[in-house]
Amino acid sequence: MSIILYTALTALITYLLYTHIIHPLFLHPLHSIPPAHPTAALSSHWIYFHRRGGSQALSAITAAHARHGPIVRLSPTEISVATYAAAKIVYVDRGGFAKPKWWAEEFITFGVKNMVSMEGGVADKRHARRKRDHGSVYAKTALLGEGKLERIAKQVLGTLVERLDDLVEREEGTMDVFNFNGAVNADFVSAYLFGRAGSTSFVEKVVERDEYFRHHGLFLRGEDTETEGLTWLEKMAKRYCEAVEKEEKGENENAVVYMQLKSRGVEGDELASELLDHFIAGAEAPRTTLTYLQWELCRNPRIQGRLRQELQTLSPSNSSHVKVPNLKKLDTLPLLDAVLTETLRLYTPTPGPQHRITPPEGANIERHFIPGGTKISASLGVLHQREKVFSEAGSWKPERWITDDGKKLEEMRRWFWAFSKGSRTCVGKDFTLIVMKLIIFTIYARYSTEIVEDEKMAPTDRFLVQPEGEKLVLMFSKAF
Numbered sequence: 001m002s003i004i005l006y007t008a009l010t011a012l013i014t015y016l017l018y019t020h021i022i023h024p025l026f027l028h029p030l031h032s033i034p035p036a037h038p039t040a041a042l043s044s045h046w047i048y049f050h051r052r053g054g055s056q057a058l059s060a061i062t063a064a065h066a067r068h069g070p071i072v073r074l075s076p077t078e079i080s081v082a083t084y085a086a087a088k089i090v091y092v093d094r095g096g097f098a099k100p101k102w103w104a105e106e107f108i109t110f111g112v113k114n115m116v117s118m119e120g121g122v123a124d125k126r127h128a129r130r131k132r133d134h135g136s137v138y139a140k141t142a143l144l145g146e147g148k149l150e151r152i153a154k155q156v157l158g159t160l161v162e163r164l165d166d167l168v169e170r171e172e173g174t175m176d177v178f179n180f181n182g183a184v185n186a187d188f189v190s191a192y193l194f195g196r197a198g199s200t201s202f203v204e205k206v207v208e209r210d211e212y213f214r215h216h217g218l219f220l221r222g223e224d225t226e227t228e229g230l231t232w233l234e235k236m237a238k239r240y241c242e243a244v245e246k247e248e249k250g251e252n253e254n255a256v257v258y259m260q261l262k263s264r265g266v267e268g269d270e271l272a273s274e275l276l277d278h279f280i281a282g283a284e285a286p287r288t289t290l291t292y293l294q295w296e297l298c299r300n301p302r303i304q305g306r307l308r309q310e311l312q313t314l315s316p317s318n319s320s321h322v323k324v325p326n327l328k329k330l331d332t333l334p335l336l337d338a339v340l341t342e343t344l345r346l347y348t349p350t351p352g353p354q355h356r357i358t359p360p361e362g363a364n365i366e367r368h369f370i371p372g373g374t375k376i377s378a379s380l381g382v383l384h385q386r387e388k389v390f391s392e393a394g395s396w397k398p399e400r401w402i403t404d405d406g407k408k409l410e411e412m413r414r415w416f417w418a419f420s421k422g423s424r425t426c427v428g429k430d431f432t433l434i435v436m437k438l439i440i441f442t443i444y445a446r447y448s449t450e451i452v453e454d455e456k457m458a459p460t461d462r463f464l465v466q467p468e469g470e471k472l473v474l475m476f477s478k479a480f
């Protein structure tokens with residue numbers, strides 16, 4: 001071998017060794033962060049392998065934190081954090097970090113940016129403006145005090161009770177509740193978004209409901225089915241928007257969110273995209289939450305009984321005439337709040353990494369300096385498994401939320417991230433909580449439930465969790 005060839009080969013091997021092994025392992029600014037897997041500092045293969053097919057790699061990330069502590073390196077340029085203090089820096093302090101472009105764009109519909117698909121962070125003024133465009137429509141004071149939600153509740157809960165009475169009296173009481181729960185929530189949220197003209201009647205119209213959930217499933221599954229699902233969803237949202245536009249002036253004031261955004265100049269595809277996102281969020285995440293909540297109430301009949309007693313203090317009607325309870329009183333029932341919070345903790349609907357990117361100046365997190373442009377995330381489901389905060393974290397224990405220990409309660413609330421925190425916190429949080437409470441009230445004050453079929457209830461490792469079998473069959477009986 002000639003001396004020139006020998007020198008060139010040695011230089012190449014040295015260069016490759018330096019760039020692929022020595023630099024990432026010993027000199028890269030992230031080198032002191034423990035790798036989730038021995039190869040994670042050298043290549044992205046480990047994390048890509050766990051993320052194949054749309055998986056969120058939640059169990060791999062959970063196991064990595066259990067082995068290596070609160071900060072781990074998932075790939076040469078990506079880290080995961082698992083403490084309240086670190087999550088606060090990423091999502092809350094100084095407006096929180098921006099979303100990486102690829103992640104924000106996952107949520108684009110109609111080819112335009114809605115709030116969730118904006119990158120955010122201090123530099124993104126559009127996101128802050130869009131948040132302001134929503135005004136107070138989703139604020140707790142407006143929801144509990146203005147009577148608009150009560151009017152919707154009267155209608156939707158009336159239909160719910162009719163359906164359940166029929167089920168119990170004429171159909172032996174057995175039903176798969178998974179899509180049914182989605183239906184009730186969809187009817188609520190669509191009425192609030194689009195008013196009477198554009199709202200769904202999924203509780204009654206089973207074929208329409210199943211079509212919606214089927215197409216949303218195609219959209220979520222991604223790849224070859226994504227376009228078919230999205231096209232169908234976009235047509236649906238356009239139809240609802242057109243229905244509001246055709247209404248007489250005055251009538252369309254019931255389209256609370258539509259009219260609010262329109263009054264701020266959000267129009268056309270931008271408006272349709274924003275509302276479609278709220279519709280999907282309002283139907284899907286509570287579908288999962290209520291299904292797991294009902295499952296746990298069936299597995300814990302004593303808690304179901306105590307909850308019924310608590311709900312009956314609000315004097316529900318026992319005829320088919322539905323009485324909407326006082327929303328402020330409903331909101332403060334302690335056991336109702338505890339069962340819902342505990343379900344959102346243990347079966348977090350979006351438990352996987354909420355991806356962000358460090359700002360150009362970098363950040364100090366968990367005693368490491370993280371340079372600008374690093375991919376970083378906390379997984380909400382991992383925060384919720386913190387044993388020191390939530391003892392027996394893997395068990396459903398609603399009573400943990402009913403305690404006189406104010407310090408403990410405050411600590412648990414800090415670590416409760418089901419709706420995220422900071423500038424990107426869920427805009428529909430108070431809406432969905434009060435709607436779910438109304439639905440639980442209406443069902444469990446009047447009926448009791450038992451499990452008929454609960455195979456495959458393990459949560460899927462997807463962005464939006466579902467029970468693996470997408471099914472939970474319950475037997476309903478009249479409780480009084």
Ligand code: HEM
Pocket residue numbers: 115116117131189277278279281282283285286289349350354417418419420423424425426427428429431432
């Ligand atoms: C159980 C129910 C729900 C859960 C657990 C939930 C959870 C979340 C979480 C974790 C985020 C933050 C995502 C991120 O950082 O990228 C979020 C954002 C958001 N949610 Fe929800 N959500 C629920 C229901 C709803 C409902 C009913 C609506 C609308 C009516 C809604 C509308 C939104 C919007 C628009 C955002 C984006 C906020 C922003 O980017 O600033 N969600 N939600």
